[in-house]
Amino acid sequence: MKFLIKCLIVKSILVGSAMAADFHILPSIDRSSNQFGVKVVNKTNDELFCKEVELDVFLKDKQFGDPQGGFRDRFSNIYILDNATSLKSISLSDLGYDDNNTTIDNIVIRGGDCQPATFADFCEFHPNMTEADYETVMAIMNSARTNDCSQVQDRLGTSLGLRKSGISSFKPISFLRKLKYVYVQENDINELQGIGRLQELKVLKINGNPVRDINKAIRLPEIRWVDASRTDVYEIDLRGVERHMKHATKSRGTHVFNTPYSRQELPPVQ
Numbered sequence: 001m002k003f004l005i006k007c008l009i010v011k012s013i014l015v016g017s018a019m020a021a022d023f024h025i026l027p028s029i030d031r032s033s034n035q036f037g038v039k040v041v042n043k044t045n046d047e048l049f050c051k052e053v054e055l056d057v058f059l060k061d062k063q064f065g066d067p068q069g070g071f072r073d074r075f076s077n078i079y080i081l082d083n084a085t086s087l088k089s090i091s092l093s094d095l096g097y098d099d100n101n102t103t104i105d106n107i108v109i110r111g112g113d114c115q116p117a118t119f120a121d122f123c124e125f126h127p128n129m130t131e132a133d134y135e136t137v138m139a140i141m142n143s144a145r146t147n148d149c150s151q152v153q154d155r156l157g158t159s160l161g162l163r164k165s166g167i168s169s170f171k172p173i174s175f176l177r178k179l180k181y182v183y184v185q186e187n188d189i190n191e192l193q194g195i196g197r198l199q200e201l202k203v204l205k206i207n208g209n210p211v212r213d214i215n216k217a218i219r220l221p222e223i224r225w226v227d228a229s230r231t232d233v234y235e236i237d238l239r240g241v242e243r244h245m246k247h248a249t250k251s252r253g254t255h256v257f258n259t260p261y262s263r264q265e266l267p268p269v270q
Contacts, residue, residue: 023114025053027107028089034099036107037089040114042080046197047175049121050078050114059097060105068102072110079117079125116197119175123149132169139165140172153178158200162187174198180222184209190232192217206231 022043029036038053058070073090080086093099122129123137139162141147144155158180160173167187173179174194179201186208195201195216202222206214207229214228215236 023048025050025109025112025114027055027109028087029104029107030089031103033091034093034097034103035089035091036104037087038075038078038109038112040078040080040086040112042082042084042086045082047082047117047122047126048080048114049117049125050075050080050112052076053078053112053114054110056108056110058105058107059092059102062099062101062103067105070105077125078114079121079127081128116177117175118177119152119172120150122172122175123152130169132167133172136162136167136169136172139167140176152176159183170194185227195220 024041026039026041027036028039036057038055040048040050040053042048052074053076054072054074056070056072059068060066061068075088078086078088091099092102092104117126119140123141126133129137140156140160141149141152143160143162144152146152146155153176156176156179158178160176160179160181161183162173163183163185165184165187167184168189170184170189170191171193173182173184174197177197177199179198181203182198182201183203183205185205189206189209189211192206192211192214198220200222201217201220203225204214204217204223205225205227206217207227208231210232211228212232212234214226214231214233217223217226218236
């Protein structure tokens, strides 16, 4: 049976519109197996990454309950999916303690270095990366001309061009949070998964993909141009987007949004 002893709310994290009240680091003790660890609860709509969580572990005599000191420990590289929970634990015996004489008395969380996941975090530590995600990651790294996940964002800057790259997953692109210009024409993308992470995005060229929904894309705060021609988009909710898009045209089930100055802002495709 696991007993959650003390809760730490990390107040410095802001994920989209979700405040840190939706993110908690809890110490966890399983007395039956003499294991301890950290339980990270993420109630936000973004994926998070904890580089390190530090905790103090207090021990006691198993038979008489007398204090037996303690130690400081840390857990590293914890990846937490959106609206999910991640648990990392270790047993006292793995640390060289005698399970017959020593047990855990209490745990206090000292702090956690946790932030919204970056592309490097997704690339190196995502627990459930699909084959489609992996193919997009490889295409991105090839475009950035590096094999180092941590260098990709800096090498790409604000623009990514993956036209005719054979990719089907948009999700890895969404972790390149500084992107302003994304060109993914003529691929097999059917969903703009995670598009809400690209809060600085100005231009999205998704034409020639089987994508069906661009409603989240046209509501991004900085968006100025979305080209969704030759897609499976047939309906668009235009409520509240007039401030971004000057006009919309519809032709045989395809939609293109633009403003008069968007063409001048397009940088060269990499």
